[in-house]
Amino acid sequence: MSQSYNRGLVEDFGRWKEFSAGMWAWIFHKFTGWVLIGYLFTHIAVLSTSIDGAQGKTTMVGGEELNVYTATLQGLEGLFLIRLLEVGLLAVAVFHILNGLRLLMVDLGVGLEAQDKSFYASLILTGAITVASVPTFLTGVTI
Amino acid sequence: MAERYSSFTPGGTGWFLQRITAAFLVVVLAFHFFLLHFVNHAYEVTFMGTQTRMQNVGYFLTMVLFLITAAFHGVNGVYNALVNQGLEGGRKKAVLAVLTLASVALVAQGIYVALAMRGMI
Amino acid sequence: MSTQQAEPESQEAPDDPAMNGAESPAADEQTGGGMVDDHAEKRAELEGETVHIKVFRYDPEVEGKQEPRFDDFHVPFEKGMTVLDAVMYARDEYDSSLTFRHSCRQAVCGSDAFFVNGKQRLGCKTQISDLEQPVRIEPLPHQEVVKDLVVDMDHFYDQMHTVEPYFQDEDTPATEDLEEQRQTPENREKIKMSSRCIWCGACMSSCNIAAGDNEYLGPAAINKAYKFAMDDREDEQIKEHRLRILEQEHGVWRCQTQFSCTEVCPKDIPLTEHIQELKREAVKKNLKFW
């Protein structure tokens, strides 16, 4: 064959504006999945303070003697940034769950015609749940 | 044409387990979130509270299982994603090894933590 | 440099043979899109409604076309005009070097899948009035461009051939001794949609996974295999053999249910559904050993 022209990767991802529901769902699911596994590792790391906690280690927080585990958790929870990240985590988890359910349905061959609608529904529900949870997540924290 | 595929096909198993674990995770993750953010608020968590919950064998076992499935699901997911992106040959094997080690470590550490929470260590 | 004075055949006097495309000097190869545009614009004022199309141009051999570019054409609109009609008009009246595959003009030969306004579509099956203007017409993404709208289809054909796309009987007896095989109408209905594929390649071009993994069989080939695997006339044993091909690493598992294939298929084949069904079949088959 004579020469031909390869439009390369730019063609592939430069076209994001033209992506359809299914592609976005795929990208979001990937992204949220990675965040979640990343979080799982951090989560266990943080919880590891309970090993010391169990041995009765304590630390002084604001003049009070607290179990290390309790102190770490409450210390983190006292940070506004962490609370915000938690809301983010919730959003990520909720989307991953909802879209995960959508994918499970797709795998079972149920409701394939509605695959795009169910993706939009997942997005909207995620948004709604996240917004609704903000008060719960942000109680008792000061900036 | 025949050399395009091998008769040994692990793909299906991984795919299947990813779905099974997902189905399990839906329930447990929802439960977990609900319990620790809405019933008990995260900022109120204390070692005492955690210890009390962990004393319940059912809860303890659920959490361990949660950990194992989540670790498998997450790591398998990452692995599949990388393979789908064209990871091949030696690098693929290396990634698999690293991921397996990481997840085993994660599970081991997690169980250790959970036992500690129960006060068994 | 020649000027583009394309006069389309006059609408008022369709009977005059002399008018038939008589005055259509071809666009100079060097003429950029703008040139064509100016004159066409002028003409558009004179005549009735026109359609503005922007067509991707590339030719490895022709100076000025080696760097891909877009050319603008304004073609007179007629009710019922398809994208293919528009590019054919542009070729016959303005620039005979405009190159694309086409043949049947009725959505059965699968030659003219283009990337039209950001979506894979069959030129002959897309009414131009349904599209936003200017209509941007490009070759299928994720395939190498041979020239203008022509892409290299070899890889697509290779993938189609990989799934052993032919009926496998043990020994078919000589024609003289053949007896008709039976097949239930339900079974025939089951494979009906899958058998409609015209090998246009639109699905493969739309799939991000196929773009990233050259060995991925792709939706069309998997669908082709589905047609055979689900046909009861073939043996159980052969079905298993087919599943083995499909469940290889670059087979069905690669599909991430992005659905773009299903969305672009001009024959409305439920590709994702077929792929998913095959994944389940493969799992079922493997579960038997547990």
Added chain:
Amino acid sequence: MYEHDVIVVGAGGAGLRAAIAAHEAGADVAMVSKLHPVRSHTGAAEGGINAALQEGDDWELHAYDTMKGSDYLGDAPAVETLAKNSPKETINLEHWGMPFSREEDGTVSQRPFGGLSYPRTTYAGAETGHHLLHTMYEQVVKRGIQVYDEWYVMNLATTDEADPNDRECHGVVAYDVQSGNIEGFKANQGVVLATGGPGQAFDHTTNAVSCTGDGHAMAYRAGAPLEDMEFIQFHPTSLPSTGVLISEGVRGEGGILYNSEGERFMFEHGYANNSGELASRDVVARAELTEVGEGRGVEDEYVHLDMRHLGEERIMDRLENILHLAEDFEGVDGLVEPMPVKPGQHYAMGGIEVDENGQTCVNGLYAAGECACVSVHGGNRLGGNALPELIVFGKRAGRHAAGEDLGDPEIRTGYGDDVEDETETDLPVTPGDAGVDTSGGVAADGGVTADAEGVLERTVETARQRVDRLMDKEDGVQHAEIRAKLQKAMTDYVNVFRTEEGVKKALRLIRECRQEYQDVYVDDPSRTFNTDLQQTIETRNLIDVAETIALGALVRDEFRGAHWRKEHQERKDEEWLKHTLISWDDGEPSIFYRPVILEGENKTYEPKERSY
């Protein structure tokens, strides 16, 4: 140079079947096709394959129907071969996995079709041709038969003895569309032409853009006569803008034709007082054109086919695909508006003259499918009879080319002692070659070199020179202009209505096209995928083929089958039970006739009036 035992040119239904057969007969086969096989126009066939499969039906009835449909211009040995072999060949397709529609008991479905005395049209949904084409291509893949796709065959490499019966075809010359390379393909045993119909000779056709009669023209120029070219079938309901076929089913279900005045003209203007819209294809087509001609056409072009009164439910149930066709290709919603329709060229009954084994008078040259004329369709093809022709005669041609003995043919080919010369007709212009563009009749050396390679090399050289000339020429006319003029001439004057004056006009216009073609040039300077070049070569072929259609239409002064002449509106059996043959004769076409064979295996078919 490539070399194979059998070279099949064209990969539609006929070509694929021939290749499989030759392969099964042990030959090393290659297919050379300007389109990838699955792009061939066989894929467009909707209706079905006629085959006497069922108890109660039998091949003799099929043969009888075919003969009657042909208006007694079919050759009995061919017609009977078709009818006898079609059932087995159809079942063979079924064994190759073709997804035929099925009955409750699991047997293949058959439906009634026009002109058939028994419902024997075997179908696979409304896309029989698509399935036939793909099923056979799959078998070609299975057998690993070599396919050179997107190679355009330009010429046959044939020796140039004075008498075509002495000539030998050694292969073909083709150019690779993708790279522009010109190469010879040597055929050690035979070349099978299966290049399909010449529909593009008309400007409004249900045929694909690729149906340019290349095989006809190549064989013609190599010395094989073209037979019965005047018989062209026009379909009364095709969409005006694209020529897409709207199936007879719409009228069958009760669809009505209206003119611009809203009159149901089939009745109101007395074209067919009994059957109305359901009269036979040619009658309806003529009625439509008369309406348009008398100023009662919509936009002076077409008439309306209305099915709205059938109701949405019935339409959705039985004619859903028609809704899609009208919507996709014409932008019309058949539920809310009537559909525009007009007659379109549909099928060529005539073609390259061959015998039952598919062989032409040139040794080693075969033809099958729509480009060939065996003749089974005679003056008029019955719906559902073309697909069986592909599989029955495609197979025979393939086997014979591969050296299998199929017995002596009863049909004779070429100029011989059984033909009758045309003497009377005065032609308005001299037909045939106009000079410069020697697009290659036969390798010119006075029959000195019989050595295959030599012949091939010379033909390749001629082809290269021809392409260079077309490419090097800086200006002149472009083929599109000539093609448009040719198509218009054919549609205006050699269409459904034919008058002596009209056909003569057409011949003059064709002559003009020929002369203009001397000044043709290719504007696209690239060797890569140069469709401009390809179409320019095709246009030359169209000119040759169109000319034979017009010549045939001029000499046959009777009304038979699809051929209607204003001045001669009756069938003349005493004079015209014979085939029209036109031979290129090195650029000076001559016309002769060969009697029809009406004696079948068990009976003689007596011409009867063709009425249904």
